[in-house]
Amino acid sequence: GAVVSQHPSRVICKSGTSVKIECRSLDFQATTMFWYRQFPKQSLMLMATSNEGSKATYEQGVEKDKFLINHASLTLSTLTVTSAHPEDSSFYICSAEDVGAYGYTFGSGTRLTVV
Amino acid sequence: KQEVTQIPAALSVPEGENLVLNCSFTDSAIYNLQWFRQDPGKGLTSLLLIQSSQREQTSGRLNASLDKSSGRSTLYIAASQPGDSATYLCAVLQEGGSEKLVFGKGTKLTVNP
Secondary structure: OOOEEEEOOEEEEOOOOOEEEEEEEOOOOOOEEEEEEEOOOOOOEEEEEEEOOOOOEEOOOOOOOOEEEEEEEOOEEEEEEOOOOHHHOEEEEEEEEOOOOOOEEEOOOEEEEEO | OOOEEEEOOEEEEEOOOOEEEEEEEOOOOEEEEEEEEEOOOOOEEEEEEEEOOOOEEEEOOEEEEEEOOOOEEEEEEOOOOHHHOEEEEEEEEEOOOOOOEEEOOOEEEEEEO
């Protein structure tokens, strides 16, 4: 089945620094990938839709200059949290759709802690 | 605006019991519905995908049904095991090609040995 690899699984960074999270589709090509954020005991909230070769589409309330998304190839999308602050600490998950019968496949998530 | 509700928010059952998780959605114009499992601190694992034209899907001890017109889906777990303990999320994909999944808040299931 379709596999999405997300890296790193856990990262701790200092306030003011930037963190990059990678999302790769391993055995299929994904023209569109999605980035979600999850706060404790809350459901997943879509942050942005990443489109290969074009600008990402951000959901209302998500700062595009803070959460930079790059989808340079059909198998890789990256999310960079710039000038991170403690309130950015959260669980970030990416997903992609394999146009077969698998629906959406999710990465294993990244736990970001900003100290 | 599509809203997805999952009831109950939490459920604790003894091992071996059969159980049902519920998911409802306000807008029946969906393309498909998907059930996921999430273990603490982990990503999502897809369990079952039901297309809007389908009524149910089965995988092992899991059976998911879909009543699109009434905006309901259920996930039935037979002979529950402690390893089934996780949070179960349902998500719907809207018609119209938006490619956006709308998630419920999940049901946290605990199966006690």
